[in-house]
Amino acid sequence: MTNAHAPLLETRRLELAYGAFKAVDGVDLCIRPGTIHTVIGPNGAGKTSLFHCLTGERRPTHGSILLDGRDITRQPAHGRVGLGMARSFQITSLFQELSVHENLRLAAQGVDGWKALNFWQRLDTRKRHIDTADEVLERLNLTERAGIPAGELSHGQQRILEVGMAICARPKLLLLDEPTSGMGIDDIPTMTRLIGELGRDHSILLIEHNMSIVMSISDTITVMNRGRVLVEGTPDSVRNDQRVREAYLGEAA
Amino acid sequence: MDTKTGAVASKRNGATPLARPGRIRWAPGTTLAMLVVVVLLPVVLPSATLATEILIFAMAALACNLLLGYTGLLSFGQAIFFGAGAYCSALGMLHWQLGLFSALLLALGVGAVLALLVGLLCIRRKGIYFVMLTLALTQMAYFLAYTLSDWTGGDNGLLGVPRPPIALGDTTLVSLASPLAFYGLVAVLFAVIYIMARRITSSPFGSTLLAIRENEARAAALGYDIRLFKIMVFVLSGAITALAGALYAMLLNFAPLSNIELLMSEQILIMTIIGGTGSLFGSLLGAGSIVLLGDILSAIWPRWMLLLGVALIAVVIFMRGGLWGGLTSLLQRARRASSHDKEA
Numbered sequence: 001m002t003n004a005h006a007p008l009l010e011t012r013r014l015e016l017a018y019g020a021f022k023a024v025d026g027v028d029l030c031i032r033p034g035t036i037h038t039v040i041g042p043n044g045a046g047k048t049s050l051f052h053c054l055t056g057e058r059r060p061t062h063g064s065i066l067l068d069g070r071d072i073t074r075q076p077a078h079g080r081v082g083l084g085m086a087r088s089f090q091i092t093s094l095f096q097e098l099s100v101h102e103n104l105r106l107a108a109q110g111v112d113g114w115k116a117l118n119f120w121q122r123l124d125t126r127k128r129h130i131d132t133a134d135e136v137l138e139r140l141n142l143t144e145r146a147g148i149p150a151g152e153l154s155h156g157q158q159r160i161l162e163v164g165m166a167i168c169a170r171p172k173l174l175l176l177d178e179p180t181s182g183m184g185i186d187d188i189p190t191m192t193r194l195i196g197e198l199g200r201d202h203s204i205l206l207i208e209h210n211m212s213i214v215m216s217i218s219d220t221i222t223v224m225n226r227g228r229v230l231v232e233g234t235p236d237s238v239r240n241d242q243r244v245r246e247a248y249l250g251e252a253a
Numbered sequence: 254m255d256t257k258t259g260a261v262a263s264k265r266n267g268a269t270p271l272a273r274p275g276r277i278r279w280a281p282g283t284t285l286a287m288l289v290v291v292v293l294l295p296v297v298l299p300s301a302t303l304a305t306e307i308l309i310f311a312m313a314a315l316a317c318n319l320l321l322g323y324t325g326l327l328s329f330g331q332a333i334f335f336g337a338g339a340y341c342s343a344l345g346m347l348h349w350q351l352g353l354f355s356a357l358l359l360a361l362g363v364g365a366v367l368a369l370l371v372g373l374l375c376i377r378r379k380g381i382y383f384v385m386l387t388l389a390l391t392q393m394a395y396f397l398a399y400t401l402s403d404w405t406g407g408d409n410g411l412l413g414v415p416r417p418p419i420a421l422g423d424t425t426l427v428s429l430a431s432p433l434a435f436y437g438l439v440a441v442l443f444a445v446i447y448i449m450a451r452r453i454t455s456s457p458f459g460s461t462l463l464a465i466r467e468n469e470a471r472a473a474a475l476g477y478d479i480r481l482f483k484i485m486v487f488v489l490s491g492a493i494t495a496l497a498g499a500l501y502a503m504l505l506n507f508a509p510l511s512n513i514e515l516l517m518s519e520q521i522l523i524m525t526i527i528g529g530t531g532s533l534f535g536s537l538l539g540a541g542s543i544v545l546l547g548d549i550l551s552a553i554w555p556r557w558m559l560l561l562g563v564a565l566i567a568v569v570i571f572m573r574g575g576l577w578g579g580l581t582s583l584l585q586r587a588r589r590a591s592s593h594d595k596e597a
Contacts, residue, residue, distance in 0.1 A: 055474065081476030089474070095467035106464045109457055110475030117485065118457045126457060169476065 008033040008068060008203050009054070009173055015062035016049050023049035024060070025227035031173070031220075036199040038206040038214050041224035042248055047207050048090070050224070051177050054205070055087045056080050067173070081111050084172035088162045090181050090207075096151030100142055100161060103150050104133035107168035132168055140164045140194070156187030160194065167198060174204045180213060192217065215239065223247065283534040287447050290537060291440045301432035302504065303548055308436075308443045309501050311540035314524040315450055315533055316493035321522070322530030323454055324486050325466035329518040330371050330387035331494050333394040334364045336513025338495025339502035340398065340405055343414040353417040353429070357442075360499035361492045368491020372484045379469070391515050398513045410509035414502045429503075439500055446493055450533055453489070462486055494521075523561065527568050529575025538576040 009031040016024040024046045031037045039047050052058040054065060056077035064073045067083055075083070095103050108129040109116050137143045140160050145153060150161060163179050180191050188210065196217045198204060208214050214221065214235070221238045223231045225247045231238055238244055294304035313335055320326040338360035345351040345359045375386040398405045405411055416435065419427040429435045453459050461482055464472045473479050502508040511517060520543070528539020543561065550557035572579045 076478075078473045078476050078478050081474070087474055089471070093468055093471045093474075095464055095471065097467055098463065102460070106460060106472075107475050109461070110472070110477050112476075116457045116461050116477060117481070119453050121456055165471075165475065 006033075006069065007031060007066075009205065010066040010069075011050075011054075011063060012066070013063040014050070014053060014060050014065065016046075016053055016058055017061045022227050024053060026063070027224070027227075027229055029222060029229070031203060031205055033172075033203050035219040036195070036204045036206060036217055037220045037222065038208055038218040039222045039224060040208065040211075040214055041230070044226075045224040045247075046227040047224055048177070049227075051175065051207055054175055055085070078110075081169055081171075085175060086111075086166040086169040086171035086173075087175040088166045088177060088179060090177040092155075092158045092162050092182075094150040094158060094161060094165070097149050099147050100150050100153065101133050101137065101146040103161060103165060104136050104168050105129050107165040108132035108136075111169040111171075132170075136164050136168050139167075139197075156183055156190070159183050159187070159191060163191070163194060163198075167202070172203060174198060174202045176204060176206045176208075178207055178209060180208065180210050188213070283532075284448060284451060287534060287537060288444060290541075291444055294440075294541075295433060295436050298545075301436040303544070305432065305436045305439050305504050306501075307537075307541045307544045308439050309497050309504065310521070310524060310544055311537040312443055312446060312497040312500070313494050313521045314528060314536035314540045315447065316490040316497070317521045317525040318528075318530060318533060318536045319450065319454070319462075319486055319490045319493075321525055322532065322535075323459065323462045323466060324483060326483065326486075327384050327522075328375070328387045328487075328490075329384060329515065329522070330375070330391050331490075331521045332391050332513050332515060332517035333371060334367055334491040334494035335498035335501070335517055335521070336394065336398060336508075337367055338364050338498030339508040339512045340411060341495075342499035343411050343502045343508045344404065346415050346417060347411075347413070351417075352420055353438075354419075356417070356503075357496060357499055360495045364495020364498075365488045365492040367495070368488045369484065371491070372487030376480055376483045376487070387518075388515070391513075391518055395510075395513050395515065398510060405508070405510065408510055410507055410511075411502075412507055414506050414508055416503045416506060435504065439504075442496070442500070446496075447533060447537075450493075454533065458482070458485070523565055527565060527575055529577030532575070532577040535575050535577030538580070542576065 007030045009029070011027055011029040014024055014027045014029070015022060027050060029050075039050065041047050049058065053060045056075055056079070060073065064071055066072065067080075067085060070083070072080060072083060095106065098106070109126065137146055142157065142161065142164070145157070150158065153161060159179060159182070163176060166174055166176070176195065179195060180188050183191060192213050195204065195206065195213070199217060206218070218235055221233065221235055222229055223238060223241075223244050230247055231241050231244055233241070291308065294307060295301040298304045313331065317328070317331050320328050341363040342351075342356040342360040346356045351359065371387070371390055375383050375390070378386060399407055402408070416429050418425040418429055419438070427434060429438055454462070461472070461477055464475075464477065465479055465482055469479055498512060501512065524539040524543050525536055526539070527543065528537065529535025546561065546564070547557065550560060568575055574581070
């Protein structure tokens with residue numbers, strides 16, 4: 001089904017309008033498997049609206065979204081997980097009172113969809129989910145903190161856990177919404193390394209403000225402005241593009 | 254059964270506790286403690302009827318706890334199921350000559366179906382709007398019961414509700430006429446429901462409910478169909494509450510209109526909160542203390558509900574985990590003190 005050339009995720013003439021205002025205005029996006037694809041743009045460019053359409057939080061007013069060639073435009077958010085999409089949140093969204101391990105275990109269990117409607121099985125017999133959680137803990141370097149409530153992690157660690165929960169579903173496509181937002185300068189290299197590593201075995205759609213991260217790990221960059229795609233290309237071509245500079249300068253002016 | 258699995262859980266707890274420590278975690282002793290309480294209640298209390306009332310309300314509080322403590326749903330609709338369970342089982346026994354277990358099964362079924370309908374409607378909204386919908390529906394149910402006085406007896410309540418024996422065909426096995434015999438039946442049903450609820454709350458389903466309570470948006474993003482889970486727990490809770498209502502009608506030989514009043518919903522909620530949300534044993538504590546308080550105080554002072562208000566305020570402000578939370582923190586402190594003694 002998936003080959004190197006067919007897009008993993010594709011949007012066609014995607015539009016999200018709030019009344020007369022079009023937050024997303026006819027976006028064609030094409031994410032190739034095995035790449036880190038970043039969407040950037042000045043504030044109000046429509047990045048987050050686009051992201052919400054992709055995750056299923058908002059239903060686009062026009063156009064379609066295809067995952068592996070399958071139309072998922074009308075799939076609800078929870079239904080997209082089982083099809084191979086997982087997301088992180090821009091504002092940390094964890095189960096604060098549950099342990100770090102339980103956060104990850106729930107994330108691993110969620111991908112099984114309706115099978116979690118199991119009234120009778122004990123938690124500790126669901127070995128597969130526990131193993132996944134253990135594995136991801138290891139990967140996030142959080143094994144030592146497995147037992148404490150997620151709300152007691154440092155802010156940087158919470159951001160890491162936020163991304164970690166998305167990979168528990170073993171998705172084909174990871175959607176990361178500003179993973180470094182609110183992170184201290186000291187924690188950012190850890191996150192950059194983590195995303196870089198994840199990029200080796202996942203396809204990633206990244207929304208990010210921090211340009212040094214964007215330029216260092218992206219394979220493809222899409223620049224959005226006023227709901228439309230302004231430029232798309234490699235980091236180098238985007239860096240040197242005059243229109244991109246103007247869009248960002250326009251914001252500053 | 255519980256002690257064995259409890260041991261497994263506590264072994265795991267060292268490495269990977271399944272939930273926040275001190276709140277909802279494995280407490281292998283509580284099933285045993287529940288059984289001890291159930292056996293001792295009729296011995297300690299002056300009457301078996303009082304003990305029966307405690308367990309019936311503990312059942313209703315436990316069902317409410319599944320919604321409030323485990324899923325974070327504050328529902329004022331519990332009286333609908335409690336009242337409907339009482340009326341339907343009573344009418345079934347009066348008009349169709351239903352036996353004991355058929356009447357109880359009828360209550361379970363009616364409770365489940367009503368909860369499905371109420372759930373489908375209310376779960377469309379969240380937070381305060383959800384609460385208002387459950388309030389409105391309870392008011393509607395009350396006036397419906399009031400209006401249908403040919404069926405429900407209206408203000409007078411439904412009189413002459415029988416308490417059929419445990420029978421096989423036409424042979425009576427155990428008569429439940431004596432308060433103690435009826436207590437036995439209620440005690441067995443309560444224990445079964447408690448153990449089932451315990452099992453359910455520690456299943457993948459139960460862990461998902463906790464996740465929904467903690468953070469709905471995240472739970473949905475992880476792939477859980479939130480509405481489906483909420484409706485399932487609503488149905489479960491409604492069925493158990495209706496069973497409690499049916500048993501209450503059999504206990505009183507009477508189904509009063511107050512069963513389906515908003516006040517009943519409040520009372521069940523208060524028991525749940527005072528006992529401790531998120532702890533099944535807490536529901537038993539909450540129901541026990543409120544029924545007992547009511548029994549003792551109402552004899553002395555007709556305005557005793559005022560004191561109940563004070564107790565509720567005290568628990569909400571000073572004991573966030575309710576009686577159960579207070580008890581566990583006391584136990585922990587005692588344990589820490591004794592381990593200090595050993596070291597010294």
